Amino acid sequence: MKKVTVVDAVSLASSVEIHDAIIDENFADDNRREKAVVEAQLFESQMKDGFIGKWIHYFTDRALLKRLETHEDSELKTFIAQKLFKVDGILCDEQTRLELIQSLIVQSSVFDFDKDDLVKKYGEEMTGWLMDRLVPSISECSSVLYKAASHFNRFKSRDPLHNWYRQPENVSAQTAARISRFAEQMTNRLRWSFLMEPGKFNCHMMEFIAEFNRLESFFSVNELSTEEASQTAFNANFMTKARNKLIPCCDASRVCLRDNDSPQMNPADVIDKIFAREHITTAKNEEHSVYGTPDFIHANYIRGGPLLNTFICTQAPLPNTQCDFWRMVYQEKSTFIIMLCSAVDSDSLGPLDRSSNPHCLYYWPRTLGETQKYGSLLVRNVRVDGTVDPLFNVTYLEVQPVKNSDESHILTVEHWQWDWQQMCDVHWPFRVLRKARLQETPTIVQCLDGCGRSGTLVTIETVLMQFLRGCPLEDDIVLLSALFVRLQRRLAVSTSLHYLFIYRTVLHWVASLLEIKFLFFVSILRKR
Template sequence: MSAMGDEGSKTGPSSEVRTASSTTGGSEISSFQSPLCASPARFVLKPGQFLHDADATESLASFTRRTCSMSVFSLFFDYTTVIAKDTKENCSVGESHPMLNRFKDVRCFDKNRVKVKHPDGTHDFLHANYVDGFREKNKFILTQAPLEQTSEQFWAMIFQENVVLIVALIALDDKQCRRYMPIKNGTTVNFGAYTIEHHGTQQIRDTYDATILKIRHGSEPERKLLHICYFDWPDKGTPTRPTEMLNLIADMNYNRRLMMEEAEKSGWLKSGTQSPIVVHCLAGVGRSGTLAALDICCRKLDYTEKQSTGPMVDVKDAVLRLRTQREMAVQNPEQYLFLHLAVIEYALRQRYYDDVDTIDLSSFNGYTV
């Protein structure tokens, strides 16, 4: 697929890892503006309700027929109706700390920001937002790639939020994203009060690898976490095939469960304690938002397939809701198109279709392989 990157205008500078299947630069953000006038998307939840649930959706069959009937242009236009509903949330805390924002035009909502006290005690701003998953509050934390001046705060967030899994959708090569962790087995890096130790890396499939890290902070018990680095998402594109992202998401969820179970046995994570998945790319909105949206849609398909309604999904609704928690999530129309194709591929893989002969994606030639 050909697409734009997820960057904006800059302001500042071994345990075995398993796969789920083993057991069963600096370009300007697109100024893509909608010609439509629309009311902002607002979702008022009652106690006990989830932002992403089985309602407000359409059947898989209807979604597929509609997608197959569209062209690249019409899907791109559909994306304009999404961004036209963006909410104008308060972002004053981040705006008061411009040097802590990687890009001046990628803002961080105040209402659901992750508050992490700075080492000097002067503020608690880090460019990160809690993001809900399907029927799971705060499943994700979407954040920008750490800057030199925010690396210690990044690890403070990992410790504070009981994180066992980090997913990086960008290579840690010091060119775009500084190395915020040791890169060789047995080596250690200190970020202020936090000590990070490398305990081995192994390549998972062809497009990402996984590293076991141990983190120490003061007299607290040592913690082990998994760092997955997906290195094949082009700077100005989308993954070559939806399969690659679907594999990543399956392994992400599977290994999160394993790491949480191990943490509970080790005693540092209490049973029932939440452990968000920290996801970052460069800005933490385009690639990161696409991964979160795809996971939401896939989990909705899995959940509703077991219900009397049969499999249900609504990519547009998922993206609308996601963007109320992380500004600019799913940043460009190419990523929006990719989501539609990836959802169809996932449903095919899971055999959720009664009749596959009706699926005709010929209008998207050049966007699939």
């Protein structure tokens, strides 16, 4: 295949834009992409030349479908195993809790599982699982497996990533060319490792770390335009509404809140709250002096380019910004929230824990039937389900204005929560991104700072959609995708481990589509 010249990611350009090959109607007429289109057409035409070409095409398709089937079987087995492991983990925790209570009470008594309490904590579906697992022997193993796999195939029929090979031949040919190009780049990096240490089947991380360093230094080397660099709203609000004062929120992509109902603060009150010292006295005689703006929340849109939908990356709500968070949810009509950090109860924090912001407090009603008021909005817990996903706990919430009880104004939200710490599991991003991909309203992705884990997940989606909808045969696809996200959410993908996880996740998907000659090299890369 002929090599295509592409623009280096670290250039003099002030903006990073991922071009869209499918949406742009003038794609075929663009001279800059003419060579890439010719390569995709060659890929297609070679499959059509005579009987031999059709014969090769037929068996190539069969081999691809076989690899996809094998990949789906492996994913299903992992999904079932993780779900059963989750059920057993909850059951073990509950049994341990009961044994501890029983050992601490002097009076001899027998404690058993309270079904109503379990339903409030884990939902009716998970409670049924827990009760079934208490049975010493299960006669029908097939029914258990079928039940565990019930959520695996949801949304697959409408997922463009899962059905890319069913697209028109010219479109699928371009996608196949991008995947092949990416695989070639990865194998070239591994071959370099062979040359450095012959006989060692190992992948050096030097090139990947160097690529991440290019990402880190890009915005300091390449000057942004005035509009891109503007952060006026952040400068006016960071003292009380930002967890990390070093993570800015750019004006160009920030979420601007409407319908203000938040109280405004006097600057003196802000200073007193920050220092919390009795001997500090500040003047409070300025009648109209207030700190901050009511339209600010530390959240940014991630949209455009190859993305099918819109994401909102945001930090974990502070105690004084929880009302703003739910204002944003209701304003954007977001029905899907992905929370990638843990949450704690404010009653469990000591005096020292309250002095800083390392924790995310529960900002939603946790138990079934509970209702909490956040400013002018009521949030009601209508259902808890721990069986939808092996890792995430799903809470179904209803959000509605306090002054309007009309059912037409009720917004139903799915809140998915999991404390993502380890970079080992490459299966879960595909499950949550498949659901997010089909949302008609913005998907909110939230971690502690709204950059590290949240930015990593959105970058994975950008890379995958770049395969489907981006500029053909683009080099440095992961770097360009990370720059695209960082331009809208500063410091997204904050560590090299996050960056390597993006590669591992993408390679996991790509490996199911590759020919045998690439699989050996990619399998080594995936183990790193």
